[in-house]
Amino acid sequence: MKLEAIDYTADNAEELFVKSLRETGFGVLKNHPIQQQLVSSIYDHWQQFFSSTNADKEQFHFDPKTQDGFFPSTISETAKGLTIKDIKEYFHYYPWGQCPAELKVELQNYYDKASELASELLTWVENQSPLEVSKLYTQPLSSMIEGNQQTLLRVLHYPPLQGDEELGAIRAGAHEDINLLTILPAANEPGLQVMSKDGNWLDVPSDFGNLIINIGDMLQEASGGYFPSTTHRVINPEGSDKSKSRISLPLFLHPKPEVVLSDKYTANEYLMERLRELGVI
Template sequence: MDVQVVDYSAADAPEKFVESLRETGFAVLTNHPIQQELVESIYSNWLEFFHSSHKHDFLFDPEKQDGFFPSDVSETAKGHAKKDIKEYYHIYPWGRVPEELNAEIRSYYKQASTLAGELLKWVESNSPENVAGKFSEPLPDMIVDTPNTLLRVLHYPPFTGEEEPGAIRAAAHEDINLLTILPAANEPGLQVKMKDGNWADVPSNFGNLIINTGDMLQEASGGYFPSTSHRVINPVGGSQQNSRMSLPLFLHPRSEVVLSERHTQRSYLLERLKELGVI
């Protein structure tokens, strides 16, 4: 099964959406509530921020994990030796945001989080009874008043020819959280690893909303919903001159939420951040 493109407004959208998550770990929504004009404005305004020296005034806090992460401290995907070719900014409900960017990005955070709650309800409502019975509380409730949901503003810079050999924009990895909500980037490159081991492009027309399953939902569902590997490949040709902007919202439960007999949200997150080398 390929990643399904689902019309959010269709009557059977919840069933098709959850089936695609179950089979591929990904689903794509069209006709969704997130306004493309807002996304475009965020991409433009934050690209200006990343091109300025002002970003260094918000250097990340190693304890809190908010703020600006330069490319030299970027993530190294689990199982890889080379850092991704990217820089990014972490936004939490309690975190720092440049004043001139605050109102717009907070509005997006609120809108996307509201939609995320609805999508988690779709997931739970369309899970087999034995799977839904594993959830320690209703999935939408896990993110109510959570301080942990992370909005990452990502900038993949243009290529200069000085990139480390073998490094790519985002090496193959799985997300840590429940679900990731991702407006299509302004440039292509996102791929998912299918069941047959081949890599496939995720339908990423500008305006699409891409959702994928993370490790925490895989853990909470006893493996029913797979957290599948995905990556962002390097551009070719003229596209090498272009910045790529991306805006994933990583849905995280409250710290004390029980995911399984092995893990709470907090214990799982700490384990993965250590693997990534960011703490």
């Protein structure tokens, strides 16, 4: 089994994309509207931010209540069910939140474009949902995100490996995302893998210019499990690649907090439960 990139401009792109999501939890798009030049520029500028002094980064220290700002590696996430922290640091960007002034315009531009595409892809999922699944949605998927302030853009930095990392630690332990859909441009280095239904790890195509989309737990919950939130991870590089940083730029498409996902959860209840499990609140 292999994940294939789907041409966003193809007549049957919607059908092929949702079929891939259904079968693997992931979809990979090429020829999509997100400009490579914009992504590359963000990678370069945020590499400079992460390479700056701790004092420079700490002035944007995250707010535990709002979850915006800089999260150092010392308080990085621990994947659900694991005990070892991921080898990463990251910055949480919301349009209403903190951000270095010189980086905000470019990042907001990307946030807007990625959010618009994410909304379109969520509509594709809605259109392709069988009737029995659509009946499970407490409201149309597209309306779950209208006017939402919780969609999160995370600028992720996986630093070069030093050789003194905790035994068993990897850049991102096996996990599932919390949200509806995650939109991710191919990172500047490979390493992303997805677990197939038979339990094997598959490399996700990392050709620069591809866009990688995966299902989050909230869509799985809302669809009664029809759309699976697939386990994925970022493995450590080998050889000379150990000295390279890796930056990625996932956009986590969230519903409004009050949205009812199922008879067990609102979106906010689900989010708070998962953040506690991750150890960040």
